[in-house]
Amino acid sequence: MTLTKLTRLASAAMATVFTVVPAYAEDLNVILFSMPYTNGLAELEADFEAATGMTANIEVVGQDVFENRITLSFTGKTGDIDVVHTPVIQVQRWIEAGWLQPVTDGVNGMDSKEDILAGPLDAYLVNGDYWALPFFAETGMMAYRKDVLAAAGYDSPPGTWAELVEVAKAVHSDDVAGFAMRAAPGQGFNMFVFPMIMRAYGGKFFADYPNDLTPALNSPETLEALNLYIDLINNYGPPGAGNFNFSEVAASSQAGKLAMLVDGTSIAAQSIDPGKSQVAEHMAIAPVPEGPNGRSPAIAVHGIGIPADAPNPEASFKFIEWATSEETLTKIALAQPYPDFTRASVAANPEVIAKYESINPDFLNVRVDMLNDAIGHYRPLLPQWPELGAAIGEHINAAVNGLETPEEALAAAQDEMAEILAE
Amino acid sequence: MNQISGVQPVLQRSYRLMLLPAVIAVLVFAVLPLVGMFVLSFTGFDLVKGWDTGFTFDNFTKLASDKRFINSVWVMLALSVFGVIAQVIAGTLIAVGLEKIIPRWRHVRGFFVVPFVVPHVAVALVWLSLFTPTLSPINAFFDLFGITIPAFLTTRWGAISAIVIADTWASFPFVMLLILAALQGISTDLDEAASIDGATKMQVFWRITLPLLKPALLMVALFRFIETIKHFPLIYVMTNGGPGRATQATNYYAFIQTFQNSKVSYGAAIAVFLFIFAAIISFWVARMNARLSDA
Amino acid sequence: MRKPKSKNAFSWKQAAGVTMMLAFLFFALLPIIWSFILALRPENRLFEPIWESPTALTLANIGKLADSGFPKALLNSFITASVSTALAVVIGVPGGFALAKGRSSRKFLASWALLLLRMAPPVGFVIPLFILYLNIGFLDTWWGLIGAYMVLTLPLVVWSSWTSLSQIPDELIEASLLDGATMGQTLRRVVIPAARPGLVATAVLAFLLSWNDFFFALIITRSDTVTAPVAIMNFVSYASVDWGSIAIASIVLTLPTVPVIVFANKYIVQSMGGAVKG
Numbered sequence: 001m002t003l004t005k006l007t008r009l010a011s012a013a014m015a016t017v018f019t020v021v022p023a024y025a026e027d028l029n030v031i032l033f034s035m036p037y038t039n040g041l042a043e044l045e046a047d048f049e050a051a052t053g054m055t056a057n058i059e060v061v062g063q064d065v066f067e068n069r070i071t072l073s074f075t076g077k078t079g080d081i082d083v084v085h086t087p088v089i090q091v092q093r094w095i096e097a098g099w100l101q102p103v104t105d106g107v108n109g110m111d112s113k114e115d116i117l118a119g120p121l122d123a124y125l126v127n128g129d130y131w132a133l134p135f136f137a138e139t140g141m142m143a144y145r146k147d148v149l150a151a152a153g154y155d156s157p158p159g160t161w162a163e164l165v166e167v168a169k170a171v172h173s174d175d176v177a178g179f180a181m182r183a184a185p186g187q188g189f190n191m192f193v194f195p196m197i198m199r200a201y202g203g204k205f206f207a208d209y210p211n212d213l214t215p216a217l218n219s220p221e222t223l224e225a226l227n228l229y230i231d232l233i234n235n236y237g238p239p240g241a242g243n244f245n246f247s248e249v250a251a252s253s254q255a256g257k258l259a260m261l262v263d264g265t266s267i268a269a270q271s272i273d274p275g276k277s278q279v280a281e282h283m284a285i286a287p288v289p290e291g292p293n294g295r296s297p298a299i300a301v302h303g304i305g306i307p308a309d310a311p312n313p314e315a316s317f318k319f320i321e322w323a324t325s326e327e328t329l330t331k332i333a334l335a336q337p338y339p340d341f342t343r344a345s346v347a348a349n350p351e352v353i354a355k356y357e358s359i360n361p362d363f364l365n366v367r368v369d370m371l372n373d374a375i376g377h378y379r380p381l382l383p384q385w386p387e388l389g390a391a392i393g394e395h396i397n398a399a400v401n402g403l404e405t406p407e408e409a410l411a412a413a414q415d416e417m418a419e420i421l422a423e
Numbered sequence: 424m425n426q427i428s429g430v431q432p433v434l435q436r437s438y439r440l441m442l443l444p445a446v447i448a449v450l451v452f453a454v455l456p457l458v459g460m461f462v463l464s465f466t467g468f469d470l471v472k473g474w475d476t477g478f479t480f481d482n483f484t485k486l487a488s489d490k491r492f493i494n495s496v497w498v499m500l501a502l503s504v505f506g507v508i509a510q511v512i513a514g515t516l517i518a519v520g521l522e523k524i525i526p527r528w529r530h531v532r533g534f535f536v537v538p539f540v541v542p543h544v545a546v547a548l549v550w551l552s553l554f555t556p557t558l559s560p561i562n563a564f565f566d567l568f569g570i571t572i573p574a575f576l577t578t579r580w581g582a583i584s585a586i587v588i589a590d591t592w593a594s595f596p597f598v599m600l601l602i603l604a605a606l607q608g609i610s611t612d613l614d615e616a617a618s619i620d621g622a623t624k625m626q627v628f629w630r631i632t633l634p635l636l637k638p639a640l641l642m643v644a645l646f647r648f649i650e651t652i653k654h655f656p657l658i659y660v661m662t663n664g665g666p667g668r669a670t671q672a673t674n675y676y677a678f679i680q681t682f683q684n685s686k687v688s689y690g691a692a693i694a695v696f697l698f699i700f701a702a703i704i705s706f707w708v709a710r711m712n713a714r715l716s717d718a
Numbered sequence: 719m720r721k722p723k724s725k726n727a728f729s730w731k732q733a734a735g736v737t738m739m740l741a742f743l744f745f746a747l748l749p750i751i752w753s754f755i756l757a758l759r760p761e762n763r764l765f766e767p768i769w770e771s772p773t774a775l776t777l778a779n780i781g782k783l784a785d786s787g788f789p790k791a792l793l794n795s796f797i798t799a800s801v802s803t804a805l806a807v808v809i810g811v812p813g814g815f816a817l818a819k820g821r822s823s824r825k826f827l828a829s830w831a832l833l834l835l836r837m838a839p840p841v842g843f844v845i846p847l848f849i850l851y852l853n854i855g856f857l858d859t860w861w862g863l864i865g866a867y868m869v870l871t872l873p874l875v876v877w878s879s880w881t882s883l884s885q886i887p888d889e890l891i892e893a894s895l896l897d898g899a900t901m902g903q904t905l906r907r908v909v910i911p912a913a914r915p916g917l918v919a920t921a922v923l924a925f926l927l928s929w930n931d932f933f934f935a936l937i938i939t940r941s942d943t944v945t946a947p948v949a950i951m952n953f954v955s956y957a958s959v960d961w962g963s964i965a966i967a968s969i970v971l972t973l974p975t976v977p978v979i980v981f982a983n984k985y986i987v988q989s990m991g992g993a994v995k996g
Contacts, residue, residue, distance in 0.1 A: 034955030059941045062952035064659075068682050068936055071470045072845075076852045093685075097471040138957075177557075185665040239556035240574030242666060243582075247959035252557040255765040266957040276761045302956075383471065387684045398667025401577045437901040438820030445813030445876055448805075452847075453835050453869045459846025517742050524735035531739075533979050535746050540975040542947040544932050545968035548954075549749045552756070552765075552961065560752060563767040592749060597923070604919055624731070642881075649837045656932050677841040687845055694842020701837030702830075709830040 028056040028082040028312075028319050032304070033066035035266070037136055037340070038085065040332035041323055047331075052318050056083075074099040079309045082316045083323075086132040086305035088123045089187070089379060089386065095126055096383040101308045102129035106317040112343075115326065120301045120342045123376055132305030133324045134342040139370040140196050140297035141268040142286040143253065144260040145279060148176055157260070157286035161197055161228055164260065164289050168236035171259045178236030179260045180252055181229070184245040185397035187379075187389030188300075193263060194229055194396055195378055196298050200291025201225040205380050205388075205417075213382075215417035217392065218410040225291070226399060226406045233400055242401040254278060262288055264298060265367055269337055272360050285362045287369060299374035301342075339367060384420055391416045460698070463691035470685035482692035491668060491676060492693065499672040501583055502590075503651040509591040511644050514598020515636070519628065521599075522606050539596035547660035550589035551576075554661070576662055579669040586657050586670060594650070598643050605639035606632070645708050652697065673697055756965035764961055779962040787941075788967055791949035796974060798860055798945065799928035802867035806875040806924050809868075811917065814879030815905055819891065829880075835873040844937045851938055858940040866934040871924035878923070882916030883909060922978055929975065946971045 032038040042058040049055050061069075066085065073081060074097070086100065094100045107113060107121075107130045120134035144157050152171045158164040168178030182193045198204075203222030207214040233241045238252050246267050252258045253271035256279040261271065274280040288297040304323060306316040322328060326345045333341050333352045346352055347364065356364050379385060392413045399409035464482055467475030486492055517535055525531065538546070554575045556562045562572045575581040609632065617627045654672050658664060664671035664679070671679070673693060681690030755768050758775045766774075783789075817828055847866060848857070856862030886909055894904040910917060935945040950967050953960040 034952060035957065039955075057941075060952075061941075061944075062954050063956050064954060065936060065948055065951050069940070071682070071685060072848055072937065073940075075470050076848065076857075078852070078857070093471055097473070184663050185667070186663055189663070239562070239571070240554070240577055242574070242577030243555075243662065245663075246957050248555050248558065250958065251555075251765050251961075254762065255557065257557050264957060270958065274762075278762050278766065280762075390679070390683060394665070394668050397665045398669075401579075401666035403579060403667040403669060434895075434901070435820060438816035438822075441812035441816040441901070441905075442820070444809040445872060448809055448868050448872055449831075449835065452865045453838070453843075453873075455850060456843035456846040456869075457838060459849065460842040463846065464842075513742065513745075516738065520735060520739045520742070524732070525739055531743065533976075534743060536979045537750055537972065538746055540926060540929070540972050540979065541750075541968055542930050542932070542950065542971055544947045544950050545753075545964060545971070546749075548950075548959070548961075548964050549753055549756075549968070553749065553752060558765040560755070560767060561748075592745065595746075600919060600923075604916065607915075645833075646836075649833070652837065653839055655841075674839050674841055677839065681841060681845065691842050691845070694839045697839040698834075698837075698842065701839075702834055705833035705837055706830055709826060709833055712829060713826055 028054060028315055029080055030056050030058045030083040030304075030319065031066070031070070031081050032058065032060050032085040033063040034060050035063075035136065035302070036336040036338040037302075037332055040336040040338060041328070043335070044328060044331065047328070048319065048322055051322055054315055054318065056319055071097075071099075074307060077309050079311060081307050082310045082312065083304055083319050084307050086124075086303050088120075088134075088301040088303070088381070091124060091126060091131055091305075092381050093383040093386060095131060099308050100131050100305050101310070101313060102131055103133065103306060103317055103320065104129045106321065107133065110321065112326065112345075115343050115345050116324070117342045117344060117371070119299075119371060119374070119376060120303070123301045123381075124303055124305075126381075132303035133320050134301050134303040135324050135329065136300075136302035136338075136340045137342050137371060138264045138266055138298075138300045138302075138340045139367060139374050140193070140262060140288040140299070141265050141366060141370060142260060142262045142288060143268040143271045143283055144286060145176070145256075145258070145282045146284045147279075147282040148259040157284070158289055159287075161200055161289045161291050164262075165228065165232060165236070168232060168260060172236045176257055176259050177238035177241070177252070179232050179262075180237050180241055180244055180249045180258050181233065181262055182244060182246055182249060183233050183237075183242050183397060183400050185390070185393040186245075187386050187393060189245050189393060190396050190400075191379065191389040191393040192298055192300065194225075194393075196262065196288055196296055197225040197229050197291065198222050199296035199375075199378070200289070200293055201228070202291070202293035205392075209377055209380055210382075213421060215414045215421070217417060218414040221293070222410060223406055226396065226410065229396075230400050230406060242397070250276075253283075264300060265340055265370075266337075269339055269359075269363070272363070273337060274359075283360070285360050285366050287366055288373075295373050296378065297370040297374045299371070299376070299378045339363060387420050388417055391420065457698070460691050460694055463688050464695045466688050468688040468691075470687055472685075482689050485689065486692055486696065491671065492673070492696075494668055495671050495673040495676040498583070498668075498670060499652055499654075499674070502586060502654055502670070502672055503648055505583065506587045506590045506594075506651045507644050507647045509587055510594045510598050510647050511640060513591055514595040514643070515602050515640065517595065518599045518602035518606060519632065521603065523624065523628070535599060536596045538592050539594070539600075541593065543593060543656040544660065546589055546593045547657045550585070550592070550657075551661045554585050577666055579666065582662050582666055582670045586654070586661060589657050589661065590651065590654070594647060598647065601643045601646075602636065602639060605636055609635045641711070648704070649701070652701070753965040753968055756961050757969055759962065761962065779966040783963055783966050783970065786949075786963070787944070787952070788946065788949050788970070791944050791946045792971065792974070794860070794863075794939075794943050795929060795946040795971070798863040798867060798943070799925050801860070802864045802871050802928050803921055803925040805864065806868055806871035807917070807921050810872050810875030811879045811883075811910070812905060814876045814881075815883050815909060817876070817880045818884035818886075819888070829877070832873045832877045832880075835869065836877070838869075840933045844934060847934075848937055857938055858942050860943055862938050863935060863943055863945070866938060867928040867931065870927045870931065870934075874927065875920055875924050878920040879913070879917060882913045882920070886912050925978065926975070 038060050042060050045056055045058055117137060120137040124130050124132045142157060148171050154167055158167045172178035182189050201221045201224050203219055203225050204216055207216045238257055249261055249263055250267050250270045253261055254277040268285060270276050272280055272283040288295055304320050306313055310316050326343055329341045329343055329346045330349050332338050333346055334355060339356050395409040395413035398404040399406045465478050467479055521532060553559045553561060556574050565572050575585040613631050617631055653674050655674060658670050658672060658675045662670045664675055677690045677693035680686045757779055760774060760776045763771055763774045817825060851857045851862050890908055891904055894908045932947040935948045950964055953963045
């Protein structure tokens with residue numbers, strides 16, 4: 001209780017500190033985590049000043065650094081952040097905690113609202129309000145070696161997960177592994193990719209999201225999907241695949257040691273990038289495979305929002321509007337490896353099309369198809385999801401590496417889901 | 424002694440004055456936050472849900488039945504015990520080797536210290552790549568001869584070994600430096616006398632050097648043990664606590680609860696457990712140390 | 719015949735010992751060499767065995783590092799680690815001296831407390847420290863970081879100087895006091911010089927403890943005072959790990975400490991020289 005007072009005292013003290021500097025009110029503090037878009041944005045600070053007369057101090061930090069600091073900054077009400085990187089996966093949690101302020105009026109007042117891709121924008125529509133503007137919409141994709149598949153007699157990539165297993169088996173060798181996918185435990189690691197298989201086989205997290213949140217992970221469908229995932233990673237993956245994260249998946253592919261991968265567009269894009277991959281000329285892009293229950297590409301949306309205690313929301317919104325404008329997105333799409341833009345007009349821009357077609361003619365089309373197939377709640381949009389996802393991910397990983405049987409893993413994960421939700 | 428007994432009270436006062444700044448610094452920067460940690464562990468503070476003020480034992484009752492927590496204690500003990508053993512053996516062998524086997528290669532010494540100054544984050548990333556079979560030059564090298572090195576990070580004991588190896592790499596120089604310093608305190612007369620008596624170098628090492636090194640070894644093992652229970656970047660970067668939860672040590676678990684799950688109070692309760700664990704270990708060590716210095 | 723045989727046996731053991739030392743040297747250097755390779759390889763050759771394309775090297779990562787926030791972070795690391803070490807030595811060595819030579823019934827308590835402080839898990843008290851700093855305006859300041867590092871360094875310095883200073887003969891101190899020197903003068907002119915190698919080693923360890931810290935800096939710094947280990951984590955971004963930059967940053971981070979190593983080594987070698995002569 002004394003600590004409650006302490007924190008209040010702290011906020012009061014900090015409030016006075018920060019009201020001393022209104023002279024710099026037009027200098028916006030923007031905190032983002034590192035990805036091609038944010039790195040590109042940081043280089044456009046001068047453009048923002050030219051466009052609005054305000055200045056912005058754009059700080060880009062590593063994702064882990066960001067995640068570990070940001071909630072403390074919010075809780076401490078340091079009040080020094082005007083614009084914040086807002087991943088969809090965190091939005092519900094942040095709203096519940098009262099850390100964000102809605103940007104609904106601003107969004108509805110925008111002339112170019114219609115231009116923003118509806119899926120990503122609606123991901124930020126919670127309780128009737130918009131809480132951020134999207135700048136990044138990543139979906140799932142397959143990248144594969146045409147030469148390796150052709151040598152085994154496959155002229156086209158597998159269309160279903162079952163076929164993928166068959167192809168992986170046929171092409172797997174000591175030099176080139178058949179397939180890899182993220183397996184490291186984590187909400188954003190194995191739990192970013194595994195639901196692609198789970199949902200394709202009809203598995204689900206809850207009985208009837210969002211109406212009935214009874215955990216329903218432990219089902220025959222999810223078990224079938226998990227067995228397929230385990231089979232792929234352990235039998236056709238590169239050595240050590242059971243601990244692979246995105247960086248190992250990308251690096252294996254870039255080193256020419258991988259025939260197929262299914263991951264986010266940003267990983268697929270790296271595996272076909274001639275600047276990074278030794279086998280770029282052999283690489284091709286394909287849709288995420290289907291299962292008995294259809295196709296369910298992964299989706300991850302990132303946007304920028306305004307902290308609840310930001311001192312000057314109007315100025316903050318101007319920044320957000322500028323940062324997600326057609327002009328800014330186009331510039332970054334051309335300057336950075338950033339095909340995950342969130343405006344239709346950027347996708348129609350001839351220069352942008354030319355750039356990404358020169359790398360791979362199918363890339364942009366496949367991306368749009370996958371975005372259309374992806375469901376918004378691919379990973380459930382719940383305040384508890386980060387914790388739930390982490391717990392499930394640990395059991396899935398334990399099953400992959402033989403620490404638990406698949407049945408045990410699903411049962412244990414379901415129990416833990418119930419415990420977390422009961423709190 | 425009698426001559427200065429008159430100045431003793433003055434002396435003692437100046438000793439106390441000398442201690443004062445250290446006491447104040449420790450109170451402000453360490454004891455105050457530690458008190459905060461205890462306070463937090465008896466409340467319900469969740470970064471997302473806010474303060475649930477009022478005194479509660481809930482965090483501790485929950486701890487007792489938390490399987491993840493109990494698992495984390497075993498993981499911590501495994502990492503610490505194996506890590507300390509490996510580091511002390513490697514560091515001592517290298518120190519003794521530098522002194523006895525290659526005393527003339529003085530410039531080599533610097534190379535052995537280098538790992539110590541590499542930040543642990545970088546240590547973790549470099550060893551992660553060395554332990555990833557498709558990326559590791561070690562695997563690539565052995566592949567030339569058709570030998571396949573198993574993947575370490577996908578099995579329980581493999582992942583624990585990998586962390587122990589990376590930690591040993593980063594920390595053996597610490598052991599080595601302290602043992603080197605201790606070796607210099609040991610007179611070479613004994614060695615010489617023993618070798619004149621016909622003892623082999625090995626016998627001299629086992630019968631004379633090692634017993635004399637015992638206090639230093641104990642001390643260095645203790646210091647390393649202290650550091651290993653605070654393991655963080657290696658687990659965070661190399662395994663994310665995996666496979667499954669096989670490398671989720673207690674300190675890492677406290678981090679997960681505090682930062683990933685926002686359960687600050689629960690994280691604090693885990694930290695309080697670690698603190699009590701540390702208090703018991705350090706009490707035991709302090710008593711041992713007092714006996715050693717009395718002897 | 720006998721003599722050469724025993725000589726042979728001796729050198730065989732010597733050879734085994736040297737082989738062991740070379741193996742350890744290889745273990746110590748492999749990750750360093752690997753870091754240099756990662757730092758100098760172009761992105762598309764990062765994980766190709768170096769013997770397959772030994773000439774595919776680039777200096778691009780160095781330029782990239784210079785343009786990032788890393789140089790500033792390096793400066794922050796250096797300042798905070800140096801100042802916290804200096805303060806810990808200035809405050810801690812007299813404290814260790816007092817514990818070594820003073821009469822107190824609470825010495826056991828002091829040694830226990832010191833060990834306990836070294837063991838205390840940072841995860842637990844970093845949040846109260848954050849709240850404290852929020853109150854006193856210490857977040858993202860050098861002083862805040864230096865204060866946090868005192869938590870790491872001070873117990874170490876007090877403990878180590880206590881151990882090494884208790885080996886100084888009482889007679890030496892008494893003689894100095896009888897000559898009319900004050901306690902402070904005695905400490906500076908007699909005690910510290912006599913215990914120098916041990917104290918230097920302690921200071922080096924204290925410096926490295928702060929230098930290596932990731933956790934405190936992660937929580938209590940922001941853009942102004944971010945330290946190098948945290949800045950290295952900035953190269954781990956969404957969906958990619960910039961191995962080249964991490965490797966070059968680690969190398970750059972290690973370089974400024976080389977003089978420290980050489981310096982500490984000098985002391986070790988020096989005292990070893992004394993031992994050999996004696």
